[in-house]
Amino acid sequence: MTSLAKFFLCLVLCWLTTNSEAFTVVDITNRVKELDSNKDGGVSMTEAEAGNATRIKEHFEKLDANKDGKVTVEEIKAKNQ
Ligand SMILES: [Ca+2]
Ligand SMILES: [Ca+2]
Numbered sequence: 884m885t886s887l888a889k890f891f892l893c894l895v896l897c898w899l900t901t902n903s904e905a906f907t908v909v910d911i912t913n914r915v916k917e918l919d920s921n922k923d924g925g926v927s928m929t930e931a932e933a934g935n936a937t938r939i940k941e942h943f944e945k946l947d948a949n950k951d952g953k954v955t956v957e958e959i960k961a962k963n964q
Contacts, residue, residue: 911959925953 884892918926918934931939931954939946939954946954946962 908960912956915956925955927953
């Protein structure tokens with residue numbers, strides 16, 4: 884294998900590893916803050932769409948445990964445990 888091929892293989896592996904890691908609490912908090920444009924403490928479907936939060940959009944129903952139409956840090960944390 885050439886060193887260039889090894890380099891790219893490493894990049895792909897690093898990328899896969901990073902993406903399969905669970906969210907940390909800090910990551911969740913920052914992401915929710917970033918997405919929460921009306922500052923009501925949760926991410927609505929509209930906010931998730933506006934911020935391209937694919938993971939939240941895909942799992943919105945499951946994440947929104949109390950079905951109030953927004954996903955909070957607590958709800959995401961609960962699903963990540
Ligand atoms: Ca919001
Ligand atoms: Ca909720």
